[in-house]
Amino acid sequence: MFKWFGKVNFTPFTKVTDFARHLKDGYFMGSRCKECGTTSFPPRADCEECMSPDFEFVEVTGKATLNTYTKIVAAPTGFDEVAPYIVGVVDLEEGGRALAWFGETIAEDEIEIGMELQIVPQIFDEIEDIKVYYSLEKPGTTWSKVEGGGAA
Amino acid sequence: MNRVGIIGIGHGVFGRRSDATVQELAFEAFRAAMQDAGIDRDALDASVIGSVPEYHKQRSLAGVVQEYLGLVPRPTWLTEVACASGSAAIRTGWMGIKSGLHDVVAVIGCQKMTELSTPEILALMGRVGEVQWESGFGTTFPAYYALFARRHMHEFGTSRENLLQVAVKNHHYGAKNPMALFRKEITLEKALASEEVATPFQVYDCCANADGAACVILASEEKATELSDKPVWLDGMGCASASMSVLRRPSLTGLPSAQQASSMAYEMAGVTADDIKVADVHDCFTVAEIMAYEDLGFCPKGESGRFIEEKQSYIGGKVAVNVDGGLKAKGHPIGATGVSMTVEIAKQLRGEAGERQVPDADVGLTHNVGGIGQYCFVQVLKKD
Numbered sequence A: 001m002f003k004w005f006g007k008v009n010f011t012p013f014t015k016v017t018d019f020a021r022h023l024k025d026g027y028f029m030g031s032r033c034k035e036c037g038t039t040s041f042p043p044r045a046d047c048e049e050c051m052s053p054d055f056e057f058v059e060v061t062g063k064a065t066l067n068t069y070t071k072i073v074a075a076p077t078g079f080d081e082v083a084p085y086i087v088g089v090v091d092l093e094e095g096g097r098a099l100a101w102f103g104e105t106i107a108e109d110e111i112e113i114g115m116e117l118q119i120v121p122q123i124f125d126e127i128e129d130i131k132v133y134y135s136l137e138k139p140g141t142t143w144s145k146v147e148g149g150g151a152a
Numbered sequence B: 001m002n003r004v005g006i007i008g009i010g011h012g013v014f015g016r017r018s019d020a021t022v023q024e025l026a027f028e029a030f031r032a033a034m035q036d037a038g039i040d041r042d043a044l045d046a047s048v049i050g051s052v053p054e055y056h057k058q059r060s061l062a063g064v065v066q067e068y069l070g071l072v073p074r075p076t077w078l079t080e081v082a083c084a085s086g087s088a089a090i091r092t093g094w095m096g097i098k099s100g101l102h103d104v105v106a107v108i109g110c111q112k113m114t115e116l117s118t119p120e121i122l123a124l125m126g127r128v129g130e131v132q133w134e135s136g137f138g139t140t141f142p143a144y145y146a147l148f149a150r151r152h153m154h155e156f157g158t159s160r161e162n163l164l165q166v167a168v169k170n171h172h173y174g175a176k177n178p179m180a181l182f183r184k185e186i187t188l189e190k191a192l193a194s195e196e197v198a199t200p201f202q203v204y205d206c207c208a209n210a211d212g213a214a215c216v217i218l219a220s221e222e223k224a225t226e227l228s229d230k231p232v233w234l235d236g237m238g239c240a241s242a243s244m245s246v247l248r249r250p251s252l253t254g255l256p257s258a259q260q261a262s263s264m265a266y267e268m269a270g271v272t273a274d275d276i277k278v279a280d281v282h283d284c285f286t287v288a289e290i291m292a293y294e295d296l297g298f299c300p301k302g303e304s305g306r307f308i309e310e311k312q313s314y315i316g317g318k319v320a321v322n323v324d325g326g327l328k329a330k331g332h333p334i335g336a337t338g339v340s341m342t343v344e345i346a347k348q349l350r351g352e353a354g355e356r357q358v359p360d361a362d363v364g365l366t367h368n369v370g371g372i373g374q375y376c377f378v379q380v381l382k383k384d
């Protein structure tokens, strides 16, 4: 199911494959080591601290602060029709970082390093196959499955 | 003491070399280095090839280069760490000599980047980052450095002009380098008017792909003294890695691998940043040179904007940086770049850099970065 993640996906097979299923259901998940409790976003199957292979998914609030951003004009294969697009790197409230696109709730001229953001699960509704991702939105924005379209 | 010396240097013309295969480019640099060393192939024990395989149609490149150079049946191998592949080749050659296994080793950095079609380049471009969590958002190589640039500007007040002043400097010196891809000066106004790539970067913030090769002949202290009357010594060899993903970096205003690799190299060579008279640093994007000033200790953290503004990295300033044109003007044949840097600094320490010669250059440095800092190699070179 990890093949659902990203407009273009390069890694369909992974031990954290359920991340994409949770995202489709509207949950933004990190991982927690069942041995020592270390949490991680992006999720990882093997604990960075104690090397244990036992992990579980835990929901991350998605509350975040903008660390830095760029508007990509020269796009690689598979992204030319969406270019230009703005990518931000955010520091997550629970620790860790995420990289994602800015969504429709924020205008380009409002973007400012240090601003508060909310990570929101998204489904591409213009693509026939199931394709999920997450975007950077105004705090308080919630995921709406209805807008996601027919990706059942 | 058991030093490793550079006894021969060779450098081909960088650019769109539709006249040559990669092994033919390698031969140009190899022949020049062998002539410079004044030795023939009998003196060589082994070769190391630095190159990035995914750009070539020929798979397993070391084999074809080794054969074309006439070095069969000596040992050979390829090193790959993205844009730092050339310095990795020098490091393993150095290790081979230091261990006592070999006495004289040829190190060749070579790359042909124009064999690929534009669609092939665009597809490769989409996989430069960490592909599981980042590439699905269409990240590109300039975009990563643009993220660093925006954060550096935010934290330290580094200006848009400061970034492009690096490009202006490097084109100024590139105009004087016959091996460079771009041999003309640019103005800040022209750079500011160029097309957007990934904000704040425009075309003139980015180096250009090129074809090219460079070669150094390394020798043990005993052999170097016997074979050469002007060896340059590789006395400090630093190397470190950093996370593949930008999401796992401690800060986005510098490269931790560069900070660690330079500390190691300074300590091994018994010098400090203040001793460096001339340096070739990895300016794949303008901000990369800005961060290098700080990571290498040429100026305090956050002050690199002022450093370039005051022309401290020009000849006559605190330390002359990229006075061969850097990646920006010289071009960036990724596997050749690290070796090209070592060739340039050796030339400076030998006093043979012509109109771009740095006066009294006795200690020099190279700083070669792979990817977005996943790998960094720093060398300290000495004349005496």
Ligand SMILES: [Zn+2]
Binding pocket: A033, A034, A035, A036, A037, A038, A047, A048, A049, A050, A051, A052
């Ligand atoms: Zn653990």
